[in-house]
Amino acid sequence: MNRDSNVYTVVYASVMVLLVAVVLAFTSQSLRSFQKKNEDNDKRQQILRSINVSVSANEAETKYQELIKESFLVNENGEKVEGDAFTATPEQHPVFVDGQNKYIMALSGAGLWGPLWGYLSVDNDKNTIFGTDFSHAGETPGLGAEIAKPAFSNEFKGKKLFVNGEFKSVAIVKPDLN
Numbered sequence: 036m037n038r039d040s041n042v043y044t045v046v047y048a049s050v051m052v053l054l055v056a057v058v059l060a061f062t063s064q065s066l067r068s069f070q071k072k073n074e075d076n077d078k079r080q081q082i083l084r085s086i087n088v089s090v091s092a093n094e095a096e097t098k099y100q101e102l103i104k105e106s107f108l109v110n111e112n113g114e115k116v117e118g119d120a121f122t123a124t125p126e127q128h129p130v131f132v133d134g135q136n137k138y139i140m141a142l143s144g145a146g147l148w149g150p151l152w153g154y155l156s157v158d159n160d161k162n163t164i165f166g167t168d169f170s171h172a173g174e175t176p177g178l179g180a181e182i183a184k185p186a187f188s189n190e191f192k193g194k195k196l197f198v199n200g201e202f203k204s205v206a207i208v209k210p211d212l213n
């Protein structure tokens with residue numbers, strides 16, 4: 036076959052694309068269990084950070100099993116429903132409870148450049164924020180990406196969700212520097 040022909044170039048490129056696709060698919064499938072374990076440990080770390088416990092990825096599963104005593108799903112009316120809170124979909128509402136009756140709830144929303152998510156824990160009075168942890172897919176460094184830093188999460192500690200029996204929005208307002 037003539038190496039200078041267009042047919043050779045197309046056949047060569049097609050074979051290379053096919054070969055690379057097969058190698059990538061095989062690698063992806065081979066590593067899927069490791070990816071799932073890492074995703075689960077990241078989720079455990081986020082849940083634990085919301086109750087002010089920081090652990091490495093290697094310690095996350097053990098510490099999670101030690102501290103989180105109960106998990107369940109609730110519907111939009113706050114009633115328990117069947118399902119696994121740890122593998123809940125975004126439409127479901129997972130709740131985790133630690134040994135000191137801190138309730139940890141998952142949060143999600145839209146950021147400027149992608150999704151935001153996190154966990155909010157409340158004291159056993161179910162009103163006072165104990166801790167939070169937030170993350171993002173692709174916010175602007177120095178701006179929206181600041182939500183992933185402890186300084187941002189610490190702003191929520193001690194705030195109340197209900198005042199005089201009425202739900203109040205919890206917000207952080209950027210100070211006026213003028």
